[in-house]
Amino acid sequence: MGAAALALLLGCASAGRMPLGTTDAAVKAQLGSPTSRTTVPEGERWLYSQLPSGSEAHALSFDAAGRLVRIEQVLTAAAFEALLPGQLTEAQALDRFGPPLRVERVARFDGDVWTYRFKVVNDLRLAHLHFDRQRVLRQMLYTDELPLLADPRD
Structure with missing residues (x-):
């Protein structure tokens, strides 16, 4: 680093x-x-x-x-759970949470998915905010962030 x-x-x-x-x-x-x-x-x-x-x-x-x-x-489970589809824009997400970990597209959604990392106790979680082409939040999904595993060749 x-x-x-x-x-x-x-x-x-x-x-x-x-x-x-x-x-x-x-x-x-x-x-x-x-x-x-x-x-x-x-x-x-x-x-x-x-x-x-x-x-x-x-x-x-x-x-x-x-x-x-x-x-x-601001990156807490409660903050993400308080978000309502249709009531948050990308600009508001930037003001509230800052830049996301990553922005990507997925096959079954016509828009961008912004991913934020946060912790619940000591577990890393990911919040995936789905913004449509009008840049409005349409849905959210959560996943666990899996730890990096050591290379088995080591």
């Missing part, structure tokens, strides 16, 4: 432990630039994602004065 990738992974791991009240400048100095930034009525929401290597993405909410007021781990 390269130094930049390691720094990113370590930075994301500590995003969930930033003290409330920290200024946005101090957060950026410690964690670097966020994966994404969104303006919200209260101020700004910064997302620090561990994907594609990890299974967490932390949303840090700042008030209008630039102070950290809330931290939320």
